[in-house]
Amino acid sequence: MFDILNPNASLVATNYNFQNSDEFKQKLEEKNIIQKFNLTSVEPKIQGPKPDETIYSQIKGFFPVIYQSEDLKIQVIYTSQDARLVVEKMNLTKDTYKSFQDLSSDITDFKLSDIKEIGLNFFGNFNLQNGKLLLLNSQLAKNLTDFSKNKNFEIVLPLDFPERNLTATYRVSKVTGGDNSGEDRIYRISVNNHFNLSSLSTIDKIEKLKEILNYSLYEEFLANCQSILKINSGEVQ
DSSP states (O other), X not given: OOOOEEEEEEEEEESOOOSSHHHHHHHHHHTTHHHHTTOEEEOOOOSSSOOOHHHHHHHGGGSOEEEEETTTTEEEEEETTTTEEEEEESSOOTTTHXXXXXXXXXXXXXXXXXXXXXXXXXXXXXXEETOOBOOSOHHHHHHOTTGGGOOOOEEEEEEEEGXXXXXXXXXXXXXXXXXXXXXXXXEEEEEEEXXXXXXXXXXXXXXXXXHHHSTHHHHHHHHHHHHHHTSBOSSOO
């Protein structure tokens, strides 16, 4: 069994339309979301020196709206220009999944009838110590003259489930270690579960959202990670 390190989750919803950022903030207040999840407003970081107050007040409306909960390790990001909602959960565990599930459900419900696509993403790192994933064809390393000069690799595996309105795209890459570094090999595995809701009625979307946010989808990710990680050089199992 390979233990996952620093697992994160994020929900991304498109066509999440409000007239402006202030309307979104008002909705959070009206639905008691800020108090319920102990959210605090966060000022977006500005690269370089902050502009004077006149210019800042004019462009502030174009900045993303950001709320976070230090207790729950959750962040909410809304960008009105892109009509895009993101809910991020850091340090995900089975015990803390429900807070991510509840917030994502409550806040997505604002515009569920408008939403066309939802992505539910998971990623985490795995320490294989001296082990090495064997996901590439052995002939590649043998026949490609410059293979030894590669700095990293990424395997992309899209899985299509039309009956679930789902495309699950897995990515596997080495983060650090291996070769002559003297460090353990750390691999990252991520999945983008992309659900197309554009053809569904609002009633069907309600049921689909329950399916999307169910913990079983995270368990499915963890099970697939185990299957991938077992394809290694044999030093770890």
